[in-house]
Amino acid sequence: MIPLIEKEIVQKYHWLTIEQFTELIAISEMTPGPIAVNSATFVGYKVAKFWGAVGSTLGIVLPSFLVIWFIASVFFSFQDNQTVQAAFRGLKPAILALIVIAALTVGKVTISDYRSLIIFILVVAGIWFLKIHPILALIISAVFGMVFLRN
Numbered sequence: 001m002i003p004l005i006e007k008e009i010v011q012k013y014h015w016l017t018i019e020q021f022t023e024l025i026a027i028s029e030m031t032p033g034p035i036a037v038n039s040a041t042f043v044g045y046k047v048a049k050f051w052g053a054v055g056s057t058l059g060i061v062l063p064s065f066l067v068i069w070f071i072a073s074v075f076f077s078f079q080d081n082q083t084v085q086a087a088f089r090g091l092k093p094a095i096l097a098l099i100v101i102a103a104l105t106v107g108k109v110t111i112s113d114y115r116s117l118i119i120f121i122l123v124v125a126g127i128w129f130l131k132i133h134p135i136l137a138l139i140i141s142a143v144f145g146m147v148f149l150r151n
Contacts, residue, residue: 001036002102009043016043022109030138036060119144 002025009015016024028038037060044056078084111117123141126132132140 005039018109022106025106115148
């Protein structure tokens, strides 16, 4: 969802700059709930205050809810179908590609100097090798940012 959201709110409608979008992603990742809902609510509020937030939240939640409801109602009757299983196996690499593209898009803005690159490498290593909890990684990153990235 991140590349799609970025294309619409930064490139197409210019509601946010890429820097504001990067901050939005960081905040949306730290708050409970899906990133699309959090960012839609934020952008809706920025554009049209309370009713913008309500409308954008409904606009992002309702279609997904209806599609998932429909799929769930028929999925169990087709879950053992070889074609359905093959489709799901084919979706996995595409989903990974979307995640990588989103990471690269955010990374271009976020990793702006050697200090932010070092924080990135340390957090990735901590999560990957030391298995630290993602919330702890966020807290540690914030502390590193306050100490090493002050202007």
